[in-house]
Amino acid sequence: MSLILSASVVRVRDGLPLSASTDCEQSVGVQECRKYFKTLAKKLAQLPDRCTLQVGKYNINFISSLGVSYMMLCTENYPSVLSFCFLNELQKEFITTYDMMKTNTAVRPYCFIEFDNFIQRTKQRYNNPRSLSTKINLADMQTEIRLRPPYQISLSELGSPNGLPHISLKEYKAPHQRLVPVTLSGIVSFVLSLLCGALNLIRGFHATESLLQNEGEDFSYVIAFFLGTAACLYQCYLFVYCTGWRNIKSFLTFGLICLCNMYLYELRNLWQIFFHVTVGAFSTLQIRLRQPQGKSPDYNV
Template sequence: MSMVLFASVVRVRDGLPLSASTDYEQDKAVQESKRHLKSLSKKLGHFPDRCTLRIGQYTINFTSSLGVGYMMVCTESYPSVLAFCFLDELQMEFIVSYDTNKINGAVRPYSFIEFDNFIQKIKQRYNSPRSLTTKINLADMQTEIKLRPPYQLSTSDIGTLNGFANFSPHKYKGIAPNQMLEPVTLAGIISCMLSLLCGALNLIRGVHAIESVLQTEEEDLNCIVAFFIGTAACFYQCYLFTFCTGWRSLKAFLSFALICLCNLYLYELRNLWQLFFHVTVGAFATLQIRLRQPQGKAPDYNV
């Protein structure tokens, strides 16, 4: 049977439990899953902000935001969309109920025990999916999960040492699959359009150079190569600005270096203003790629 078995709210910086659902479950496998949940809660700050860990026939899902983590244990067959909608509702209610100062000032476990009542109510509601009325939220969550799926942890990822997670904080420094970039700025749009323009100009000059070779055979073949490499570098900068890939900044600098080298080689075929325009656009595009970073958790992110 698909159902939510346990849920808790913890403080990210030290794993202090702030509230949790009442636990009547004595099954050993469930208790083992809860032990893993407690281990994870100690190291939430080292994990991506949305993760899933499968432990046998049970699944641990958790999210974190604004210094608070929301965790749950459910059966393996429980839909991921419902699980993260459940955590989303926990987060929204908790944020409304308690301010940051109160959360940071908590010194005892389960300081917000009165929140347990809400956890129990929402748990009962999500264990009867037919009674749910949040169809729009479910659709939104389905889209969100497709765009940025939860990271799939494994027991080998976290390890256990005396019941505490043994996780390297450097492991997830890279860019997650399908991670989105920050919103496009006007300067970014302008840089992308100028890069396309420079790429088109290089392409046109390259085509004309090929025609010249075919007709007179006097054109330097290396110039043709330089024009097309410049075209590829400009278009690739547009790609880097638009899509989230690994090592974006390094790739952007390498593309800019190619643009500079190509224009240096084409020095005799272009005047100073043309060279200045191409190099300046390349530098501007590189800057915009560097400034448009992968998106962290937005202030209004509720999942």
């Protein structure tokens, strides 16, 4: 069952809790996840303004704005778009209700605990998606998450906070982000990249054969052909899989394709070089356009 379990409002600069929901969920997994709230609260100033942390069968999502962070704990199958709509509602209500000067000067934990009444009412609505009256905003949030997905925090980034049990890699796997669906132009770029890789591979074998037959073939040409093959295949890999620094890697790979074709200027005519470079640029563009997507919601928006 997908549910929001708890939520809290925390000051970013020092992690001071300003308000929190009063929950009666006492399972071991939830109690352990709440310990991560404290660890995250101490690191909010170092993290992006929209993040997700997966801990076992639960997700911790939060957004930060104007020095205040709004955090929530939910089950792993709770739709991401609903999670961040829920946090946005908390943010709007908190900013409207309380003077930011008071939040900045607060010294006592939970000095805005009365905000829990709004948290509880909002949580009940979002735990019953059919009762939501703001579905028109969900489509906007889904688009925003697709264009700017939340930063996925890894457990290793949090270190080993005091009081937390040893984390088993088998028990807690990093969340896998899916890419947006493949388009026709993306398929074309993938096929053309494979074609360029195959052409480079064939020419590389021919250059190797010529070198072995002592026909004066330069060994550096062999390296350039095989590097070109590797670059084309790596572009295909980047197009299919979501990896860290994906866009930067795609630009560096395209640069390698350009360098290899510049070096092979004497062995290829201008049209061949133009074809390889154009395919490389086209594939780089498709990699850039195929960005990670948020978790798919469990209902139509």
